[in-house]
Amino acid sequence: MAGILLTILRYLFLFLLYAFLFVVVRYMFRGLHKEHSFITVPDTFGEGGARETNILPGSRDKSVPKAGARLVVLASPNSRLGKGTSFYLGEKVTLGRGEHNDVVIPDPFSSHEHAVIYMHGHQYWVQDLGSLNGTYLNEVRLDRPTVLADGDCLRIGNVTFQFVRWAYEVESGQ
């Protein structure tokens, strides 16, 4: 009798080990879900307008740039470069992990001097500066300077930007 009880208890012990594992994982999963929604709530709040605007060199000296455009952060895992931040583009804007860049990308997959966006012939061009992990325009890796169009997605590491041309600029500029 005691032998049977002992066997049952032994299996129960092993069962409880897995029951504990299961309960822990379930709570962790639930917590992940909650943390995720916790993160997205303030971001949807800020989506109506840019949370922060950075005026970059080049755009300041001209009161009305000929062709204005901006980069909006669509996704960024790092809080230093928050989602919804927008950068107004001037004549030439450098992107990278180094602090000297116009747009500092605090991402481990970004190179120090990662990419450059410059104006040439009333159009914005993006060029990869030989970065290790590449610059992706609409998820295609850049291998030559490419013209940016309104709505293009530019991804560097885990950070995704959207390129936005100012709508009124098209009307007043031409």
Add this chain to the structure above:
Amino acid sequence: MTLSAASRLRAVERKLLYWVSAYLLIGAGTLYLWKPLLPALVVLAGALIAMIGFWILHLFWCRFNFAADPFLLPLVAFFSSTSLIFLYRLNPAYAERQFVWLMTGLFALWVVTRYFLHYRLLAEYKYIYALAGIIGLLLPIFFGIEQGGAKSWLDLGFFQVQPSEFVKILLVLFLAAFLAENRLALAEGTQRIWGITLPAPQEWGPMLIMWGISLLLLIFQKDLGAALIYFTTFLAMVYASTARVAYVCLGGALFLAGAAAAYFLFEHVRLRIGIWLDPWQQAEAAGYQVVQSLFALTAGGITGTGLGAGMPQFIPAVHTDFIFAAIAEELGLAGSLGLIMIYMLFVYRGFLIALAAKDDFACLLAAGFTALMGLQTFIIIAGVIKLLPLTGITLPFLSYGGSSLVANFIILGFLLNISHEVQITSGRS
């Protein structure tokens, strides 16, 4: 906001602690039935008191709205329960002493979470840690006693202390403070030599000196396991702070060179490698421990022989380094895989805390402690199953050993404090 967040977290902790309590009591009940002739009520009483210790700590945190991670305490309670059950099963005398150390560890955890909440102040005294660490490692060389081939113990009358277990904490504190201050310089480099940007000597010098001295001292004490953990934790922290693979490659190359040198210089290293490559050749002599451990793993099968039904007592040092072999024998592949998964969950929570941390010091501290824990678990389990050469270190929270247990509880306290701070500040903003 913070108030409800804290109580919500503690509620999760409470529910998980119920499961751990059930686990511990079923285990203790099994042991009671297994040998009811002994004054076996001791095991039930010990299990109850240990659990009450965890519950008191939990209630204390509820009272003070401690908003730390709710998973770490139940996970550690689970490890401690397993530890008590298996040590009692192997030798009740060890379980009684481990019980006392567990109480000391819980008290240390209480002290850390009560009085070291502002752990950030600790970053100011990094060179004191370096000095204290080196003294801690020097002491056993002069006043130490030798146990199990390593001269790393201090005899304090009625109990013995292994300073290298506590120096681990000092090493991580020092490295976190130092790397947080010099992170950018190390990551970017300020000088260009042969086309590679390298940082200036004053940025990496103190770190390398501290680390080199501790490694030399450990090698001098023949404490290879601790040396290996120090080395890998160091590399993990440097990589976490700089994200430069070059440093890891350099460290790996240095490690290989050092290992080769040790192989030719030291007899005991050659012996260890020989056992690792072929324990069967000397199964009756030097390879006995590993061979018995492999037999135990085989005897366990899928679901194990059942608690108390195996024969792990043939493995030398089964209560410390080889406790994993005993668990694998009696709980089988299923139980040991479950245990490894629970260790992985611990490491996962630790890195989540590091990722959420507010600044470099907190992040590196959490990442360093977590890496230390994970690497130690990996190295000893790999040694027991003959995946790596055996190095005598403890399985965190499970092996018998007071210094190791108390040091691990202090580490746990720091991880909890870091997560508490994250919760408090994110709740306010």
